[in-house]
Amino acid sequence: MNVSTHVEDRGLVESPRWHEGKLWFADWMAGEILTLGSQGDTHVMARAKAPPLSFDFSVDGRMLIVASGEQWLLRREKSGEVKPFADLGGTEWNEIVVDGRGNAYVNGAELVLVTPDGKVQAQAEGFAFPNGMAVTPDNSVLIVAESHGRCLTAFDIAADGSLSRRRVWANLGTGTPDGICMDESGAVWYADVPNQRCVRVREGGAVLDEVILDRGAFACMLGGPTRQTLYITAANWFGMARMGEMQGSGQVLSVPVPVPGAGWPLAATSVVS
Numbered sequence: 001m002n003v004s005t006h007v008e009d010r011g012l013v014e015s016p017r018w019h020e021g022k023l024w025f026a027d028w029m030a031g032e033i034l035t036l037g038s039q040g041d042t043h044v045m046a047r048a049k050a051p052p053l054s055f056d057f058s059v060d061g062r063m064l065i066v067a068s069g070e071q072w073l074l075r076r077e078k079s080g081e082v083k084p085f086a087d088l089g090g091t092e093w094n095e096i097v098v099d100g101r102g103n104a105y106v107n108g109a110e111l112v113l114v115t116p117d118g119k120v121q122a123q124a125e126g127f128a129f130p131n132g133m134a135v136t137p138d139n140s141v142l143i144v145a146e147s148h149g150r151c152l153t154a155f156d157i158a159a160d161g162s163l164s165r166r167r168v169w170a171n172l173g174t175g176t177p178d179g180i181c182m183d184e185s186g187a188v189w190y191a192d193v194p195n196q197r198c199v200r201v202r203e204g205g206a207v208l209d210e211v212i213l214d215r216g217a218f219a220c221m222l223g224g225p226t227r228q229t230l231y232i233t234a235a236n237w238f239g240m241a242r243m244g245e246m247q248g249s250g251q252v253l254s255v256p257v258p259v260p261g262a263g264w265p266l267a268a269t270s271v272v273s
Contacts, residue, residue: 011252018223145177179219222261
């Protein structure tokens, strides 16, 4: 596949999102959330503590932010001001996805549901390093990447956002999933740091496609006008103790793919019942 480079010389880049016709991504080392312009220029849209630093968009377009050490889920208002939104408690948090009903799922030591009115409800725990998450287009299934478990785990989503029927959606063998996204066929793309690749799998774990890189792939997102561009955030990885050595290796890449993206994360503009 033909891999294009859009951004170079960043730190640990993560959490790509396609929103309002642009790619948004986070740089954990800079503590910045940025947009990528059409000429390869970047613009800082928010700053928060990192690492980690992840975000997604509520159905009204406001950004929800998970920032390092923050007890609160933060919200970036349309004015650009960042304010506390929901009290998550004192544990470490990692990733977030917002579904088409406006419910946010945040993971870390446990997985919680944050309803649109800011109420927090515990849903599950006991993950082997939970990472990226995605929701099916009909809002019926949440998929969670378990990096150390080398699997994708699924839950059924009830009408009120609560989760049930936990199960393994795909065993990945040597795969180490980080950020994930879904396509219209129901397959999942997952980014893989130690194996320096992005992989597309169907339910059950059969490999459908693969993009090989020269550095770790931390997250991926299907975007572009037809959602047929796989954006990848990638960087060299030497472990948390040597994180400073990542500076300058962070890149935002893209690859054209035949099957468009679907589900969430997505730039949703209205509530889906």
